[in-house]
Amino acid sequence: MKIVGTVKEVREQVKEWKKQGLSVGFVPTMGYLHEGHKSLMDAARKGNDKVVVSIFVNPMQFGPTEDLATYPRDLDHDAALCESAGVDLIFHPEAEEMYEKDFCSFVDMTGLTEGLCGKTRPIHFRGVCTVVNKLFNIVTPDHAYFGQKDGQQLAVIKRMVRDLNMDIEIVGCPIVREEDGLAKSSRNTYLSSEERKAALILSKTVALGKELAKTEKDANKVVEAMKKNIETEPLAKIDYVEAVDALSMAPVEKLEGTCMLAMAVYIGKTRLIDNTLINE
Template structure:
């Protein structure tokens, strides 16, 4: 077991810890760069994979656990979002995390908030269309966390590829001195993408949810193997596969450019993008009961799928 991480619950504490660790490790063999993994807790192997990469690539590993209220809509699952601080800290210790930032909502938003970070152009579709204001909440809290922790690199899972695209655009537009590092989706052995919300699924819903990764694999194989196939055909195929599950309620199935998240001509085959080496994302959101799951496949059309 690695040493327990140092825990900070206030902004002043975490800034002091990071500053001290940077000073202590300056000039050391592993350096004093900070790799940061922002999370909402209830950590699983997907988060652990981000922490391991952050630890490999930096001298200091920082983790934040904060269920951010401003990214939840009025009818979403803020109050019942799963939380497990003790288990989260055990995982952090196993993965060799140096600092865990565990702020309260009052610490992060001590007064009436009058500043919001909004990224346009990549937030109007997919989850941005289904969850109005969600990415404003994400961009605002992540910008605050970056200003507090001042990391050199920040690690995010590609399961929420739209979030990655939003944050990359935010960092670029605002000249933030941090690099966003997207990391591959981590899946269960049967293909289900890991998510803190998977705990909500009944046994039957859990079985039915496998249609998501299966339909993405089938569509990716079709895109790779068919000389002429259109976005309309791909979306229709995935939609049909998911609709065959009696428990599935589709929010969206979309095929877009990546990372721009712009629509493709639905009836024009993908050969032009294939010739240019352009990337696309096949993204979906589906509800099983009250549990909304997202998944995606990102493909460079000249290469194998990046995340399936």
């Protein structure tokens, strides 16, 4: 496995592979990798001849009051996990390699990015779309792998690839959870032991919503029940709980077709997300 930091090195390696007729799978990450990321790498390893992982904490998707400076980083740990998953190449650039000083070109989207996380993180998805577009142009993968935990992001990336006619297949992979149900996240490391216990309210509420949706098709009733459940946890503060169409991210009144019950909840100062698909 190689670790490189420049666009030139990635392009040279991928071109060499493609000359040999080899397929390339790509997993974009912000590092501090865990079993959720490894599940994406495993899927990429299974479906491609070569696997590239990017590790880049993208400053463009963080707001001015968000956790860019404190976002956890550990390249040695990340490299070990990648190697154990059979990754062939890690792209670990500095911000200066990705963004020139006078950088002024962005990829933006309307509709899908305006609700859910987009309400309270208005610049987030412009940063995501721009950096993922750049990474796709650099790596030129055949397949790219994203987790369902970031359900809105997965929908946004799929729409961007469709709308811009990118020759890449986007593969969504299931949420990976801890044994007690908490969705794996790099931000879980921010939680104190008391907050870690309190954070279980997210997965419990997701499970409640999924169970209710088996018989109750009124989305508002299911969402209200989920909110009431979260409010039983004193350390939890709701950012949003919503029922949306799984592809368009538009709010739904009825849980018909494939829908997503999605939430963002603060546990102390840490913002966590979780979701579940209905009628998948």
